[in-house]
Amino acid sequence: MHIMEGFLPHPWWEIWFALSLPVVVYGAYNINRLIKEQREALPLLAVAGAFVFVLSSLKLPSVTGSCSHPTGTGMGAILFGPGMTSVLATIVLVYQAFFLAHGGLTTLGANVFSMGIAGPFVGYLIYKASMRSGLNLYAAVFLAATMADFATYIVTSIQLALAFPASSGGALASLKAFAAIFAVTQIPLAIVEGVVTALMFKYILQARSDVLVRLKVVSPKALSDIKEATV
Amino acid sequence: MKAELMALALLFAFIGFINSYVGPGAGDRATESIAFLTNNIAYPPWIDPLWQPTPEIQALLFGLQAAIGCVMLAYFLHNRKKSIDPEWD
Numbered sequence: 001m002h003i004m005e006g007f008l009p010h011p012w013w014e015i016w017f018a019l020s021l022p023v024v025v026y027g028a029y030n031i032n033r034l035i036k037e038q039r040e041a042l043p044l045l046a047v048a049g050a051f052v053f054v055l056s057s058l059k060l061p062s063v064t065g066s067c068s069h070p071t072g073t074g075m076g077a078i079l080f081g082p083g084m085t086s087v088l089a090t091i092v093l094v095y096q097a098f099f100l101a102h103g104g105l106t107t108l109g110a111n112v113f114s115m116g117i118a119g120p121f122v123g124y125l126i127y128k129a130s131m132r133s134g135l136n137l138y139a140a141v142f143l144a145a146t147m148a149d150f151a152t153y154i155v156t157s158i159q160l161a162l163a164f165p166a167s168s169g170g171a172l173a174s175l176k177a178f179a180a181i182f183a184v185t186q187i188p189l190a191i192v193e194g195v196v197t198a199l200m201f202k203y204i205l206q207a208r209s210d211v212l213v214r215l216k217v218v219s220p221k222a223l224s225d226i227k228e229a230t231v
Numbered sequence: 232m233k234a235e236l237m238a239l240a241l242l243f244a245f246i247g248f249i250n251s252y253v254g255p256g257a258g259d260r261a262t263e264s265i266a267f268l269t270n271n272i273a274y275p276p277w278i279d280p281l282w283q284p285t286p287e288i289q290a291l292l293f294g295l296q297a298a299i300g301c302v303m304l305a306y307f308l309h310n311r312k313k314s315i316d317p318e319w320d
Contacts, residue, residue, distance in 0.1 A: 004262075005276065005278060005280040006280075007262075009277065047303065049303070050299075050307075053299055053300030054296075054300035055300075057293045057300070058297065059293065092296075097280075098282075099282075100289050100292050100293065100296075101283045102289070160265070166268040173268070174268050177268060181264060182261070207307075207310075
């Protein structure tokens with residue numbers, strides 16, 4: 001779950017805003033460039049945004065007795081990188097902060113950083129590393145989406161631990177407490193997100209493999225290998 | 232198209248229903264932890280949300296969020312049938 005309105009005291013909410021803003025601006029610049037130079041990729045950008053919209057609306061019960069929701073940002077990170085995904089996440093987080101009182105406007109910077117930047121960045125790195133190591137494409141997508149989701153909530157735990165160090169034990173003791181809530185709750189949901197993302201990616205690959213090659217998400221060689229394996 | 236709209240409506244209702252009946256959010260448990268870890272010094276929050284919907288309205292708006300996303304995904308998946316690469320079939 002996102003950090004709620006007013007949770008983060010001064011100076012933490014300002015710090016997270018300052019860290020997130022340049023990435024979101026960079027992402028918006030890249031989207032603008034994509035619109036001008038690669039219009040054929042726009043439907044995929046819409047799909048990545050829709051994916052975040054749907055998955056982050058699913059509040060699901062988890063093993064710890066509390067509930068949480070997937071983030072859906074892994075797909076955007078794989079297709080377009082963390083910069084553009086941060087813009088998609090920001091749109092969803094603003095909607096949720098305004099209309100649902102879920103998250104908040106003062107905590108928007110922190111929530112964008114965890115869900116829109118850190119999580120997608122981890123997912124993006126894992127996807128690229130997996131593809132270089134020759135891992136199966138769908139396994140790479142699963143791993144990247146799962147870890148993007150999980151990393152989001154690890155970062156949320158870190159943000160809360162830094163803002164609220166325990167009276168005894170400091171930030172490290174707080175991190176353990178928050179990670180026990182957020183990270184453990186998130187494990188099964190992250191796995192579900194990984195599976196759903198891999199399935200959706202399969203559809204995208206079948207429909208627009210040409211665009212994926214142009215976006216350098218999949219190499220022509222990897223694509224022909226997959227096609228051979230499917231035939 | 233009728234079947235797609237029906238599926239969307241069902242999904243919308245299902246998400247609203249699920250969101251009304253799930254247990255406490257991880258955020259609620261984090262609130263308790265903050266109070267416990269800091270001996271109640273750092274809590275309550277310093278600002279309230281501009282608008283706090285009732286749980287029913289919140290569930291409805293979560294459903295609306297899912298529906299917006301589903302319409303976009305359904306549009307893409309519908310068009311996918313037209314543009315699918317014949318090599319995959």
